[in-house]
Structure formats: C-alpha cells, structure tokens
Amino acid sequence: MISSGKFDDIYVGDYITTTEGNHEVTWLIADLDNYLYSGDSTKILTQHHATIIPATPLTTAKMNEKNTTEGGYYGSDMVKTTLPEILSTYIKPVFEEHVIKYRNLLSKSVNLEATNKYPGTKGASNSWDWYDRELDLMSEINVYGSIITSSSLYDIGIDNRQYAIFQLKPEFVNGVGRFNYWLKDVSCSTSFVGVFSNGNSDTYNASNSRGIRPRFLIG
Numbered sequence: 001m002i003s004s005g006k007f008d009d010i011y012v013g014d015y016i017t018t019t020e021g022n023h024e025v026t027w028l029i030a031d032l033d034n035y036l037y038s039g040d041s042t043k044i045l046t047q048h049h050a051t052i053i054p055a056t057p058l059t060t061a062k063m064n065e066k067n068t069t070e071g072g073y074y075g076s077d078m079v080k081t082t083l084p085e086i087l088s089t090y091i092k093p094v095f096e097e098h099v100i101k102y103r104n105l106l107s108k109s110v111n112l113e114a115t116n117k118y119p120g121t122k123g124a125s126n127s128w129d130w131y132d133r134e135l136d137l138m139s140e141i142n143v144y145g146s147i148i149t150s151s152s153l154y155d156i157g158i159d160n161r162q163y164a165i166f167q168l169k170p171e172f173v174n175g176v177g178r179f180n181y182w183l184k185d186v187s188c189s190t191s192f193v194g195v196f197s198n199g200n201s202d203t204y205n206a207s208n209s210r211g212i213r214p215r216f217l218i219g
Contacts, residue, residue, distance in 0.1 A: 002048055002049065002050055002218065002219055003047075003048055003219055004048065005033065005048035007032055007048075007050075010029065010032070010050065011029065012029055012030065012031060012032060012164040012165050012168060013028065013029065013165055013168065013169060013172075014028075014029045015027060015028050015029070015055065018094045020090070020093045020094050021093075023058075023089070023090055025054050025055075025058065025090060025094075026054065026055040026056070027052050027053070027054060027055070027094075028052065028053050028054070028055050028165060028172070029050050029051070029052060029165070030051045030052065030053045030163040030164070030165040030166075030215065031050070031051040031163045031164045031165065032049075032050055032051070032164070033048055033049060034051055034161060034163065034164070035049065035051070035102065035158060035217065036048070036049070038102070038103070038158045039102060039103035039130075039158075040103055040105075040130040042103060042130065043102070043103050043132075044103075045100075045102045045103070047100055047102075047219045048219060049100055049217040049218060049219045050217070050218055050219075051163065051215055051216075051217055052095075052215065052216055052217070052218055053138070053163075053165075053213060053214070053215045054090075054213055054214075055172075055175065056175060056177055056179055056211075056213070057179055057180075057181045057211025057212050057213045058086055058090050058211075058212050058213070058214070059086070059211075059212050060209045060210060060211055060212065061077075061078065061082040061209060061210075061212055062077060062078075062206065062207050062208060062209050062210075063076050063077065063078045063182060063192045063204075063206040063207075063208075064076050064077045064078070064206040064207060065077055065207060066206070066207060067190050067205050067206050067207040068189065068190060068206055069110050069123060069125075069186045069187075069188070069189055069190065069191065069192060069206055070109075070110055070112065070189075071108065071109065071110070072106070072107030072108045072109050072110055072125050072127070072128075072154070072186060073106050073107045073108075073125075073137075073155070073184045073185070073186065073192075074106040074107060074108045074129070074131060075108060075109070076192075076206070078137065078182065078212075079106075079136075082212065083135050083136070083137075083212075083214060084135075086135065086212060086214060087099075087134060087135045087216075091135065091216060095216075095218055098218040098219060099134050099135075099216055099217070099218060100134070100216075100217040100218060100219050101132055101133070101134050102132075102133060102134075102217060103130050103131070103132060103133070104130070104131055104133040104136060104157065104158060104159075105128050105129070105130055105131075105157030105158055106128055106129065106131055106133075106136070106157060106184070107125035107127070107128050107154045107155055107157075107186060108127055108128055108129050109125070109126055109127045110123055110124065110125055110126060110151075110186055110189065111123065111124055111125075111126040112189040114126060114151075114152070116149075116151040116152065116187065116188050117147070117148070117149055117150065117151065117187075118149050118151070118187050118188050118191070118203060121187070121188035121189065121190075121191070122188060122189055123151065123186070123187075123188040123189025123190070124151035124152040124154075124186065124188070125151050125152045125153075125154035125155050125186045126152065126154060127154060128154045128157060134216060135214050135215075135216045136184060136214060136215060136216075137182055137183055137184035137212075137213075137214050137215070138159070138163070138183055138184065138213070138214070138215050139155065139156060139157075139159035139160075139183055139184055139185055140155075140183050140185045140193050140201070141156060141159060141160055141161065141162060142159050142161070142162060142163050142166075142183075142215070143162070143163070143166055143173055143183065143195060143201075144162065144166075144173075144201060145162035145166070145167070148193070148201045149185070149187045149193050149201065149202065149203055150185035150186070150187065150193055151185065151186045151187055151188060152186075155184070155185040155186055155193075156185075159184070173195060173199070174195055174196070174197055174199060178197040178198065178199075179197055179211050179213075180194060180195060180196050180197045180204075180210050180211050181194065181195050181210055181211030181212060181213040182194050182204070182210050182211065182212060182213075183195065187203040188203070190205055190206060191203035191204060191205055191206060192204060192206055194210055195213075
C-alpha cells in the first residue's frame with residue numbers, strides 16, 4: 001500500500017492503463033516518496049506517495065500564446081490554462097481523491113537581459129515562490145539528472161533529483177514513439193526547455209505547440 005509507505009508489490013516502472021471517455025492512457029510509476037518532507041513552512045509533505053507520469057504525452061499545447069517566458073513557468077499559459085484542463089479531463093476522473101495537493105517552488109519572473117546557459121541568447125528566471133500544486137510539468141533534472149539548458153537556480157526548486165524510472169530505463173525519456181514534450185524550465189527570454197523526439201535535449205520557442213507529459217502524486 002502507498003499510504004503505509006511499505007509499497008508492497010509496487011515498483012518503479014509499474015503501469016496501469018485506464019480509459020475515461022475517449023481517453024485511453026498508460027500511467028507509469030516514475031518514483032516513490034521522492035518528494036517526501038519537501039515543502040515550505042505552510043505545508044511539509046509527510047504523506048507517502050507515488051509520482052505518476054503518462055507513458056506518452058496526453059496532448060499538445062503552447063507554453064505561451066506569445067513567444068516569451070516573461071512571468072516564468074508559474075506565469076505561463078501552460079500553468080494558468082492548460083494544466084488545469086488536463087487535471088480535470090485526464091487525471092481527476094481516474095485518480096479522484098488519491099491526487100495529492102502539495103507545495104512546489106516555481107519560477108515566477110524572468111530577467112530578460114540576464115546571462116543563461118543557452119549560447120547566443122539572454123534571459124533567465126530571477127525569482128520564485130511556493131504554490132499549492134496538484135499537477136506540473138517535469139523539470140530538466142527530473143528527466144536527465146542534470147541541468148543542460150535551464151536558465152538559473154530559480155528553474156529548479158524541489159525538482160532537483162532525477163526520477164528513478166529514467167535512471168533505470170533511460171528509454172522511457174522519449175519512448176518507442178519518439179515523441180517530444182515540454183519541461184518546466186525557462187531557457188531564455190523566448191524559450192522553455194523541451195525533450196526532443198530524436199533523443200537530444202534542447203529548447204522550444206514558447207509559442208510552439210509541443211507534447212504535454214506532466215507529473216502528479218498519488219497517495
């Protein structure tokens with residue numbers, strides 16, 4: 001059982017396939033208790049949990065209608081509009097009250113002239129804050145285990161560890177279907193980080209439409 005923290009017969013890489021309306025989704029266990037004891041003074045996560053991701057992107061969307069990262073990840077159209085729709089359409093109907101609300105530390109603004117790690121560009125996250133969350137995109141570190149084009153410290157927060165599923169089975173990063181998808185890190189003033197279908201890590205313009213492969217916790 002997840003709630004007891006014993007995780008009897010529950011393993012990283014286990015999956016379930018669900019059908020809700022027209023949506024058939026395979027869900028993977030990406031890690032276990034990896035956010036335990038994270039959070040600010042408002043709420044520390046003490047509930048045992050499994051971190052869940054879809055095996056493939058659920059849909060496609062833009063990070064922002066305009067080609068900018070201003071406002072950081074938390075200020076993006078992705079957070080304001082797309083993720084709430086995904087939560088209500090794909091996740092809550094299946095997992096219901098098992099979805100955990102927890103505190104996450106997310107970028108909220110960008111210095112458009114700051115130096116970053118992406119050659120030939122400017123712009124980097126320059127502040128963050130704690131927010132109540134149920135659903136977010138993964139970070140570059142969650143997937144790859146390191147920073148590649150993330151712009152600054154403020155992109156990372158508590159998403160500072162690679163998920164066990166990607167350590168054990170790197171092929172799950174972009175799968176047999178060779179799909180692309182967004183990550184939550186700002187790269188520069190106009191781009192967020194993404195996973196490319198051909199296996200490399202790079203960035204996409206914020207106004208591009210790419211796959212949505214989010215993560216959530218269940219207990």
